Amino acid sequence: xxxxxxxxxxxxxxxxxxxxxxxxxxxxxxxxxxxxxxxxxxxxxxxxxxxxxxxxxxxxxxxxxxxxxxxxxxxxxxxxxxxxxxxxxxxxxxxxxxxxxxxxxxxxxxxxxxx
Amino acid sequence: xxxxxxxxxxxxxxxxxxxxxxxxxxxxxxxxxxxxxxxxxxxxxxxxxxxxxxxxxxxxxxxxxxxxxxxxxxxxxxxxxxxxxxxxxxxxxxxxxxxxxxxxxxxxxxxxxxxxxxxxxxxxxxxxxxxxxxxxxx
Ligand SMILES: Nc1ncnc2c1ncn2[C@@H]1O[C@H](COP(=O)(O)OP(=O)(O)OP(=O)(O)O)[C@@H](O)[C@H]1O
Ligand SMILES: [Mg+2]
Numbered sequence: 258x259x260x261x262x263x264x265x266x267x268x269x270x271x272x273x274x275x276x277x278x279x280x281x282x283x284x285x286x287x288x289x290x291x292x293x294x295x296x297x298x299x300x301x302x303x304x305x306x307x308x309x310x311x312x313x314x315x316x317x318x319x320x321x322x323x324x325x326x327x328x329x330x331x332x333x334x335x336x337x338x339x340x341x342x343x344x345x346x347x348x349x350x351x352x353x354x355x356x357x358x359x360x361x362x363x364x365x366x367x368x369x370x371x372x
Numbered sequence: 373x374x375x376x377x378x379x380x381x382x383x384x385x386x387x388x389x390x391x392x393x394x395x396x397x398x399x400x401x402x403x404x405x406x407x408x409x410x411x412x413x414x415x416x417x418x419x420x421x422x423x424x425x426x427x428x429x430x431x432x433x434x435x436x437x438x439x440x441x442x443x444x445x446x447x448x449x450x451x452x453x454x455x456x457x458x459x460x461x462x463x464x465x466x467x468x469x470x471x472x473x474x475x476x477x478x479x480x481x482x483x484x485x486x487x488x489x490x491x492x493x494x495x496x497x498x499x500x501x502x503x504x505x506x507x508x509x510x
Contacts, residue, residue: 288475289475289476289477289478289480290422290474290475290476290478291419291476291478291479291480291481291484292478292480294415294418294419294480294481294484295415295480295483295484295487297415299407299411305475307474307475309474310386310387310389310390311386311389311390311422311474311475311476312475313390314389314390314391314393314394314418315390315418317394317397318390318393318394318397318414318415318418319411319414319415320411343394
């Protein structure tokens with residue numbers, strides 16, 4: 258599944274504007290950054306309610322496909338600017354984390370492998 | 373030695389936490405370090421950098437690349453870790469509620485470092501500081 262397909266299917270908004278489309282290899286959801294550091298893989302879609310600078314740092318270091326913020330939680334402008342600098346795609350969805358996982362899985366996105 | 377750099381890390385400044393790890397990743401990318409190694413080094417430098425910010429009184433990260441090895445040396449000026457076995461246990465954390473709210477404090481940072489480095493050595497003395505050396509075979 259590509260990021261563009263995820264956007265089309267979920268109705269998510271891309272907060273970081275124009276983006277280079279990329280394949281989503283796997284998915285993971287967790288709000289504890291060290292767990293994400295341990296499990297994270299390149300091209301992963303990461304669902305988290307955390308929306309601060311360190312989330313962007315983690316996503317950039319591990320080269321994630323996108324970060325998805327559920328339930329339309331607010332993301333401040335400096336966070337979006339930092340993500341744009343680092344070429345990180347941030348999506349915002351009205352759906353809950355659970356609904357997003359269901360959607361990703363139904364479209365063939367695998368869980369991130371055990372770290 | 374291909375490169376050797378020292379990056380200072382200030383205590384408590386969450387706004388720049390991660391910047392040192394980002395600089396180190398850029399260096400590795402420039403030098404063509406394989407993705408798998410780059411990923412493991414990034415996990416370790418990031419966890420170490422965050423620990424310096426949230427747990428220490430400030431410190432430094434040395435990053436060195438030689439022919440066959442990457443070496444990351446992390447040291448701080450205190451407060452030191454009273455029980456290293458406990459600190460290395462998954463789930464053990466003394467993080468404040470403030471940083472826990474940001475998603476830190478899972479007690480997985482040191483175990484992540486140990487798991488991702490080829491060589492991992494930690495020493496610590498209360499009142500003096502903590503010293504971690506991690507190596508990665510290229
Ligand atoms: N540089 C340091 N100086 C002093 N204490 C430290 C330092 N690094 C780690 N510790 C101690 O070791 C504990 C475990 O560290 P670890 O990185 O594994 O977990 P954490 O930082 O608490 O949470 P996480 O890394 O999962 O966000 C810390 O809670 C802290 O008490
Ligand atoms: Mg830690």
